[in-house]
Amino acid sequence: MNRLPGLVSNIKWGVWYDSGRAVLGAPPEAERMACLLHFAEAFGVPVEHTLQEAAGAALRAVGRGSRRTGGERAVPLVVWRSERFQRWYATLRSAGCRLLDARLEWYEQAAAPAGDPAWLLTVMVAPGDGAVPSVHRLLSAQGQGMLM
Template sequence: MPADATVVRAGEPFPGTWSASLYLCGPTARDPGTPLWRDRAIRRIHELVADRGPEEDGPVVFLPEPEPGRPLSYEEHIAWEEEAMGMSDVILFYVPRALPELPGLVTNVKWGTWYHSGRAVLGSPPEAQRNEYLLHFAREHAVPVLDSLDRAVAESLHRLGTGARRRAGERWVPLHLWHTPEFRRWYGLEAGRGRTLRSAEVLWTRGSPAREWAVRGVWEEPGTTDAAVQTLVVHTGGSEVLGGDGRES
């Protein structure tokens, strides 16, 4: 059986395990007669993933649109989106801005939050309006910029690569940090003590690729519900772990 992507719609629970995750961020047309770019993106993702062969896991794709007929409250929708973006390895921003029917105002806010995260890919077709500000910061932070939806989808999947199997709290550590020697060393040390990563949060990143960053992890002690909270800080002078068992080099 060929590999395939798993689509998770707004409001639906997140899988407990995955190897790669992709969020589709961009404006949603208010006119129900307007073709939805996310539908085209999903079709292209299925095609490209199927071409990889059955030995590779397909990515989880976060689709911030609820199932038709199953509306969410505004607060529920926002909470789901924030959690999904926090657990995404790559965030594909596709911004075919067309005024006034497709302004993408919420997309602007989300871009401002995530463009420097090391996870962003920007799709900006030539006909898009008022994307100059987005393009400026994409250049400043080495965010890949593609001029079509197909190219943006392909680049996003390329950045995911073959992924890395993660579960529970591990899902909160994006691939570009998961694979770093600093994180692997920290993870190996705590796993060697029998601890399990219950949850994690990327506090900040600087540079592209990330040269300085910090991740806070909650490590569950073996055989108990107790946990140690630690923060791994990577900077130009090296790395250090703060909290929990004290400070370690």
């Protein structure tokens, strides 16, 4: 290549493409995009060709957003909004526990527009009694949710 095309973006994309949090923005003439475009299509990631279109797609995905603090902010919005997560989180909070952190391990968009996505989330929870925080894995897939 005759110029530096910003390949660092490929690394960032590789971290986020399957998170449910990504929009791929690249002009049609961008070089070496085949792999990124392939995974965008495979994971249902919006692809836009201008900065304005990419920003618009990101804002549409966020919609009205959701006010969150602390470890809540680490939960992707699409998971945060799911009924299964909110039911688990309500139980956690009613026990006096706090969500310290979360990491999305796996995500798959819902097959139908009104359906729930499938996801696997690893969370760190601080018990309400001051005990040592613990790690839990939450899975929501095929219409079922469970704590592992």
